[in-house]
Amino acid sequence: xxxxxxxxxxxxxxxxxxxxxxxxxxxxxxxxxxxxxxxxxxxxxxxxxxxxxxxxxxxxxxxxxxxxxxxxxxxxxxxxxxxxxxxxxxxxxxxxxxxxxxxxxxxxxxxxxxxxxxxxxxxxxxxxxxxxxxxxxxxxxxxxxxxxxxxxxxxxxxxxxxxxxxxxxxxxxxxxxxxxxxxxxxxxxxxxxxxxxxxxxxxxxxxxxxxxxxxxxxxxxxxxxxxxxxxxxxxxxxxxxxxxxxxxxxxxxxxxxxxxxxxxxxxxxxxxxxxxxxxxxxxxxxxxxxxxxxxxxxxxxxxxxxxxxxxxxxxxxxxxxxxxxxxxxxxxxxxxxxxxxxxxxxxxxxxxxxxxxxxxxxxxxxxxxxxxxxxxxxxxxxxxxxxxxxxx
Ligand SMILES: Cc1ncc(COP(=O)(O)O)c(C=O)c1O
Numbered sequence: 001x002x003x004x005x006x007x008x009x010x011x012x013x014x015x016x017x018x019x020x021x022x023x024x025x026x027x028x029x030x031x032x033x034x035x036x037x038x039x040x041x042x043x044x045x046x047x048x049x050x051x052x053x054x055x056x057x058x059x060x061x062x063x064x065x066x067x068x069x070x071x072x073x074x075x076x077x078x079x080x081x082x083x084x085x086x087x088x089x090x091x092x093x094x095x096x097x098x099x100x101x102x103x104x105x106x107x108x109x110x111x112x113x114x115x116x117x118x119x120x121x122x123x124x125x126x127x128x129x130x131x132x133x134x135x136x137x138x139x140x141x142x143x144x145x146x147x148x149x150x151x152x153x154x155x156x157x158x159x160x161x162x163x164x165x166x167x168x169x170x171x172x173x174x175x176x177x178x179x180x181x182x183x184x185x186x187x188x189x190x191x192x193x194x195x196x197x198x199x200x201x202x203x204x205x206x207x208x209x210x211x212x213x214x215x216x217x218x219x220x221x222x223x224x225x226x227x228x229x230x231x232x233x234x235x236x237x238x239x240x241x242x243x244x245x246x247x248x249x250x251x252x253x254x255x256x257x258x259x260x261x262x263x264x265x266x267x268x269x270x271x272x273x274x275x276x277x278x279x280x281x282x283x284x285x286x287x288x289x290x291x292x293x294x295x296x297x298x299x300x301x302x303x304x305x306x307x308x309x310x311x312x313x314x315x316x317x318x319x320x321x322x323x324x325x326x327x328x329x330x331x332x333x334x335x336x337x338x339x340x341x342x343x344x345x346x347x348x349x350x351x352x353x354x355x356x357x358x359x360x361x362x363x364x365x366x367x368x369x370x371x372x373x374x375x376x377x378x379x380x381x382x383x384x385x386x387x388x389x390x391x392x
Contacts, residue, residue, distance in 0.1 A: 003033060018354055025052025028372050028379050030359065038354075039383045042361045043372045046196075046228050046336070049255030049297055051372035057258045057296040064292035071288070073281060083291040083298070087264065090237055090302045092246060094272035097265045098286030102227035102253035103139025105263035106190075108280060109249045110143050112267060113188035113221045114163075116274045120219075129182050130223075131189040133169040137197035138190070138225055147190060150198070169195060170207045179214055188221040188249070189214075193239035193333070196228035199364035200331050200338025208243045221271060222247035227263070231255040232301035232373050234334035235311030242333060255373070257293040301373065310335055310373050313380065317369065320384045326391040331366070335375075339367040341391075349390055358386040 001009070003021045021033040028051045030038045043049065050057050064079060071077055084096055097108045110130060117127035130147065137153075138144040145153050146161035154160060165182060168174045169191075179186065189211050195201040215222050224247040229239035231252060236242050238250065248270050253263035261284070267274070300306050314334045321330050321339055331338040341349065346362040353360045361368040371380075 018351070020354060027051040027054070028375050036357065038357050038359050039379055039386070040359045041369045041371045041375075041383050042359045043255070043370050044259060045254065045361060046233060046370040047254045048259040049231055049233075049373050050258045050300060051374045052259075054258065054296070054374065056299070057293055060292045060296040061260065061289050064289045067288075069287075069289055070284070072283075073285070077286075077288050077291075079288045079291045079295070080286045083286075083294045086295060086298050086302070087252075087266070090298060091250070091266060092268075093250065093266035094269045095267055097267075097275065097280065098291075099253075099263035099265065099282050100261040100284050100287070100290075101139070101263045102225075102251065103141045103144045103263070104282060104285070105227060105251035105253050105265045106138045106144045106147065106225055107141055108265035108275075109188075109190065109223050109225075109251050110147065111280055112249060112265065112271060112274050113190075113223060115279065116221055116271045117187035119274060125184070127185055127187050128163050129165055129186045130163060131165050131167050131175075131178055131182075131186060133191050133195070134166045135169055135195055135198035135201065136166075136190075136192055136225075137195070139227075169198075169201065170204045172207055172210045175207070175210055175214065179218065179220075183218075186218070186220050188223050190223035190225060192225045192227075192229060193243060194229050194234070194336055196336065196368075197363060199366055200336060200368055202331070202333050203243075205243060208245060212245055212247075221249060223249040223251070225251050227251055227253040228370075229333070229336060231297065232307055232310055233336050233370070235307055235314055236334075237301060237307065239333060256297060257290045258297045260290045260293045261287070262290045262294055306373075313375060313377065316377060317371070317380055320380060324384075324388055324391050335369070335371055335373060337369040338363055339369070340365075341367065344391065349387075352390040353386060356386045356390060358383050358390075360387070 022030050023033045024031045028040050099105050114128050121127045132147045132149050134149040136149040138147040143161045149166040167178050248268050250266045256262050328340040328342045
């Protein structure tokens with residue numbers, strides 16, 4: 001029995017997978033079980049931020065594994081304290097909560113936002129509605145699926161969680177109308193600055209400005225899901241910086257620990273102390289090995305020169321894409337890139353690229369690129385040659 005047959009016999013079929021078994025990786029190249037090389041333009045959906053097995057990252061997590069791998073949350077570890085300080089200092093947030101995934105980080109944000117209003121306005125106020133955006137994606141737990149503004153995800157698992165109202169992204173009138181309709185009942189507005197799974201669609205500056213202005217007036221918390229957009233992906237540490245905004249709450253995951261599980265919920269001075277002992281928790285949250293990996297990532301992505309290089313490489317990546325005649329347009333921010341095609345189907349192109357040694361992604365009907373932040377110009381060129389051939 002080969003690896004794929006063995007896997008499928010024992011693992012639930014929750015994903016549509018390609019017939020490819022990846023065995024090892026180095027920097028931006030993965031190696032399959034049968035020895036074929038693949039250039040990586042997907043970074044495990046924005047997660048291997050420093051590429052495969054970056055040396056400083058490997059050293060950091062190995063060292064931590066030799067020191068201590070886990071403690072319960074009854075105790076403290078220095079690596080957690082160091083990671084949290086580094087992240088709060090770099091982002092300007094007051095405090096953070098440790099989880100293990102994007103969904104978990106968002107669960108924390110949802111609980112925090114509701115408790116903020118509960119504490120301040122009382123249970124009777126029922127100030128618990130969270131506005132989320134149509135076409136958003138916030139995770140696969142029941143609460144984050146309920147928050148997700150896509151009907152296709154609201155299936156099978158009834159009853160979903162009450163208290164989410166959707167507003168059309170970039171539609172200020174819809175935002176204002178919903179804020180009026182549910183006046184006094186809303187505790188937060190939650191959004192991705194660039195909708196990733198929804199098709200790499202950035203919010204407009206005007207819409208973001210309106211969210212912040214309206215929320216400020218009404219004591220409604222702003223919650224940015226930066227699970228995909230954060231940690232240097234846009235050429236800034238946080239995508240909010242591209243818009244000149246710092247929401248009250250910000251969630252990060254994916255690339256934060258360079259490919260090992262982490263999810264954090266950051267809170268500003270307004271709501272940093274809302275969650276108190278016993279109100280939230282997670283056994284593996286803040287795992288010391290993941291924190292060590294996170295520090296290795298932060299050491300790189302908080303360097304302004306590194307971030308400026310991400311911006312330059314993103315420009316270069318785009319300039320190479322628009323040269324391709326089949327490309328209708330390029331969307332996104334920084335190294336979070338969506339491509340509209342003129343005639344071809346994104347799924348078919350993705351498959352063909354794979355056959356030719358290039359790992360790419362799709363989002364809705366677009367090609368999607370989330371290369372490791374450490375990708376080189378030469379690797380961009382190499383991957384583009386494959387893409388060009390496939391799109392010819
Ligand atoms: C914006 C956003 N939020 C949340 C999630 C969920 O993250 P996770 O799969 O780590 O739970 C994702 C995953 O794609 C995401 O893109």
